[in-house]
Structure formats: C-alpha cells, structure tokens
Amino acid sequence: MTLPGSPFLAYQGADLFLDDVPLRDLVKQHGSPLYVYSRRAMLAALAPYQRALQGRAHLVCYAVKANSNLAVLQTFAKAGCGFDIVSEGELARVLAAGGEAGKVVFSGVGKTRREMRLALEAGVRCFNVESTAELEVLSQVASEIGRTARVSLRVNPDVDAGTHPYISTGLKGNKFGVAHEVALATYRRAASLPGIEVVGIDCHIGSQITEVSPYLDALDRVLDLVEAIEAEGIRIHHLDLGGGLGITYTDEVPPAADVLIGQLLAKIDARGHGHREIVFEPGRSLVGNAGVLLTEVMFLKPGEQKNFCVVDAAMNDLMRPALYEAYMSIVNTQQPDGATEVWDVVGPVCESGDWLGRDRALNVQAGDVLAVLSAGAYGMTMASNYNTRGRAAELMVDGNQVWVVREREAVADLFKLEMLLPV
Ligand code: LLP
Numbered sequence: 001m002t003l004p005g006s007p008f009l010a011y012q013g014a015d016l017f018l019d020d021v022p023l024r025d026l027v028k029q030h031g032s033p034l035y036v037y038s039r040r041a042m043l044a045a046l047a048p049y050q051r052a053l054q055g056r057a058h059l060v061c062y063a064v065k066a067n068s069n070l071a072v073l074q075t076f077a078k079a080g081c082g083f084d085i086v087s088e089g090e091l092a093r094v095l096a097a098g099g100e101a102g103k104v105v106f107s108g109v110g111k112t113r114r115e116m117r118l119a120l121e122a123g124v125r126c127f128n129v130e131s132t133a134e135l136e137v138l139s140q141v142a143s144e145i146g147r148t149a150r151v152s153l154r155v156n157p158d159v160d161a162g163t164h165p166y167i168s169t170g171l172k173g174n175k176f177g178v179a180h181e182v183a184l185a186t187y188r189r190a191a192s193l194p195g196i197e198v199v200g201i202d203c204h205i206g207s208q209i210t211e212v213s214p215y216l217d218a219l220d221r222v223l224d225l226v227e228a229i230e231a232e233g234i235r236i237h238h239l240d241l242g243g244g245l246g247i248t249y250t251d252e253v254p255p256a257a258d259v260l261i262g263q264l265l266a267k268i269d270a271r272g273h274g275h276r277e278i279v280f281e282p283g284r285s286l287v288g289n290a291g292v293l294l295t296e297v298m299f300l301k302p303g304e305q306k307n308f309c310v311v312d313a314a315m316n317d318l319m320r321p322a323l324y325e326a327y328m329s330i331v332n333t334q335q336p337d338g339a340t341e342v343w344d345v346v347g348p349v350c351e352s353g354d355w356l357g358r359d360r361a362l363n364v365q366a367g368d369v370l371a372v373l374s375a376g377a378y379g380m381t382m383a384s385n386y387n388t389r390g391r392a393a394e395l396m397v398d399g400n401q402v403w404v405v406r407e408r409e410a411v412a413d414l415f416k417l418e419m420l421l422p423v
Contacts (some may be wrong), residue, residue: 004248004329005289005374008041016333016371020400023294024333027369030393031408032296033313035380039075039398041290046079049280052261057277061105063243064090066283066377067291071396071405073097082125084243084281088115091122105240105279107154109175116141126150128202128240130177132186135193142195151190152200152240155183157221161206161214161244169206177203183225191234198234201226204242207284210254212263215241219264223271239268240279247288249374250327257285284377291376293318294333297368307343309364314347315354316386318372318379322353329373330357338363345370349387385414
C-alpha cells in the first residue's frame with residue numbers, strides 16, 4: 001500500500017512507522033488523540049526551497065500559522081529560516097523558540113496598534129501592509145515611539161489560484177491586499193509618510209495551490225508594478241511571493257518547491273529583476289506531510305445506510321474536514337489481514353459536521369489506532385476546546401527519538417480562566 005505525502009511514513013511489516021517509530025506504540029504510551037511530527041520530514045521539505053534559492057539573496061519565512069509548536073519553530077529557526085507572523089502571539093512564540101526578529105515579516109489585514117508597537121520594538125524586518133488605513137496608523141505608531149517601520153505592500157494581483165474559495169486570497173473579491181489599480185498611489189503615499197520606509201512588495205494568492213501558472217501570472221503582475229513604482233524613484237529591495245504551495249493529501253501532484261522556484265527565478269531574471277532579494281512564506285508545504293493525527297477507534301456502529309467508525313478525535317482536534325470538506329487520508333496504524341468495509345470516520349462531538357473522513361475503505365476494529373495523514377499543517381493550530389475537550393498532546397520524532405513537545409490539556413486547564421459570579 002502506498003501512502004500519500006511523506007517518504008518518512010511507511011509500513012514496516014504490518015505496522016505504520018513515522019521515521020523509525022511505530023505509531024501505534026506512541027498511543028499506548030502517550031494516549032489518544034495525538035499529533036506526531038517528524039523533524040526529518042520538515043527539514044527535507046525545506047531543503048528544496050533552500051537549494052533553489054542558493055547563491056542569491058533570499059529568506060524563507062516559515063508561516064507560523066500552519067503549525068506554531070515551539071519545537072517546530074525552533075527546528076526552522078536553527079535551519080536559518082525567518083518567519084511570517086500574523087499576531088503578537090506568533091511573534092512571542094518565534095522569539096521564545098529562538099527565532100530572530102530581524103528575520104520576521106508581519107502579515108495580516110488587521111494588525112492592532114499594540115501589535116505594531118511590539119513588532120517595531122522587537123525590530124521585525126518588514127510589515128506586509130494591506131491598506132492605506134493601516135499604513136497611516138503604522139506611520140503614527142512608528143513616529144510616536146521614534147522608530148521606522150520597513151514596509152512592503154501586499155498587492156492583490158487578481159489571479160485565480162484555483163483552490164478552495166475559503167483559502168483563495170488573490171482575487172478582487174477577497175479582503176486581502178491592495179488592489180492592483182491603486183497600488184502605485186498607495187506606494188506614493190507610503191513614500192511620503194513619516195516613520196515609514198518602503199523596502200519591498202509582496203503577494204500571497206492562496207493556499208494548497210497545485211499549479212505553477214497562477215504563481216507565474218501573479219509574478220508578472222507584481223513585476224509590472226515594481227517597474228512602475230521604481231520609475232517614480234521609490235526603491236523596491238525585495239520581492240515576497242508569499243506561500244501557498246500545495247501538498248499531496250490523496251492524489252494531488254503539486255510542483256516540487258525547487259521546480260516552482262526555478263520557474264519563478266527564470267522569469268525574474270528574464271525581466272531584469274535578478275538583483276532583488278527573494279522572500280517566500282511557505283507554511284503547509286513545510287509541515288503538512290510531516291505530521292499525522294493518531295486516534296483510537298472507540299466504537300463501530302454499522303447501519304443500514306452508513307457504517308460509522310467512532311474515533312476519539314473530533315472536529316475540535318482537526319477542523320479541516322468540517323470547515324472545508326477537506327479530504328485527508330486515513331489509514332490503520334496496524335494493517336490487518338482481511339477485507340475492508342466502507343466507513344464514515346466520525347468524532348464524539350455533537351454535530352453532524354463532526355467527521356474526519358467519509359466513505360473510507362478500512363479494515364478496522366474497536367481499539368485500533370487510525371492515522372489521519374498530512375495533518376502537520378493547520379491541524380493543531382486550528383484546534384479548539386469545543387465540547388470542553390482538551391487539546392491533544394504533540395510529539396516530535398527524529399529517527400528513533402521521541403520527544404513530547406506539548407502536553408495534553410487537562411480538564412482543569414479548560415476553565416481555569418473562568419470565574420463564578422459572586423452573588
Ligand atoms: N502568507 C500569508 C500571508 C498567508 O495568509 C498564508 C496562509 C501563508 C503565507 C502560508 O500559506 P501556505 O503555504 O500554508 O499555503 N487553514 C487553511 C489554510 C489557510 C491559509 C491561510 N494563509 C487550511 O487548512 O487549508
């Protein structure tokens with residue numbers, strides 16, 4: 001049986017291993033549900049980015065929102081990465097994990113004044129600004145504390161990334177970025193404001209993109225703008241082409257990162273922009289296939305119309321299926337002999353939307369441990385405490401080493417910030 005995604009995940013005999021660790025044993029030891037990530041797989045995913053960009057000024061800024069566990073951030077910081085953040089909380093995590101503020105780009109359509117001030121004080125490399133209104137507030141905040149904010153404007157190139165509408169961001173109807181038509185005027189405004197220094201341009205057109213062409217289209221639009229901006233004497237130092245590269249959840253065949261980057265660099269060079277620093281903000285493609293969510297089968301509930309396999313992980317642990325109807329592969333961590341049946345894999349939460357997989361052919365018994373694959377990105381970071389369920393523990397493996405990198409939340413943690421009324 002071939003598994004989608006990671007070469008670090010494979011059956012050895014009947015048992016599913018991540019690196020050299022049999023996954024079923026981890027649940028016996030650490031309980032269920034459980035997120036497990038492979039450090040090797042993450043570094044292997046980063047390697048083609050670094051290889052393709054070698055020899056030119058560049059920065060790979062890992063998008064923290066994909067998986068913000070401190071050990072994950074530490075791994076990328078040690079590998080030389082910068083970070084793409086969207087909140088004060090993500091900045092604090094990056095610094096706690098040993099990341100450098102000078103390699104941080106701050107994205108997001110709604111940064112607060114407080115967040116702007118904290119990021120300026122920390123010395124972040126660049127603010128990816130998304131509107132004139134934000135630019136003006138940033139100018140005020142920077143002037144108040146006597147700092148200069150280095151900025152890049154996130155431009156909306158109006159290209160269709162061909163992905164799910166909830167994770168498509170580069171179309172006119174999206175809330176993101178500065179429209180192409182007004183970008184030049186916004187750059188003029190930026191250049192005139194106190195406390196602001198223009199350093200770059202950026203775009204991010206969506207997520208789980210499996211084709212090169214939307215990137216090339218967006219790049220052409222961005223380079224057109226760069227030429228118009230520089231014609232007015234405003235210098236653009238770096239090009240930030242965002243994140244968005246897809247992964248294999250089932251049978252998608254996204255371009256390899258080095259192939260994508262090779263094509264982008266060829267266009268950049270051909271249009272005479274080869275001297276600029278290149279920034280990318282990948283999230284999913286660095287961590288998605290490096291992680292699994294393990295969950296124990298509690299009950300089998302065969303029915304007339306549907307067979308339900310009730311597991312102990314739910315939509316609060318992994319929201320992607322419920323929110324985007326995302327398909328994530330599910331396999332048994334111990335491949336039993338015998339025939340499969342078709343099951344809906346569902347969690348214990350009181351909602352019909354609480355499913356992890358529908359119509360899945362599985363050979364499964366109560367007590368088995370299933371692995372939801374490609375769960376390293378947007379799994380734990382989107383988890384909630386809905387139904388007063390504590391969030392799962394997280395482990396990191398490397399070879400045959402295993403580390404707990406987040407403890408399971410205890411019930412007492414779940415309401416420790418709440419209080420009873422005094423009367
Ligand atoms: N940069 C910016 C400005 C972003 O908004 C994002 C993701 C990234 C970089 C990283 O994109 P990636 O390389 O991971 O595609 N929760 C959704 C995905 C939301 C993506 C939001 N922005 C999901 O589970 O599919």
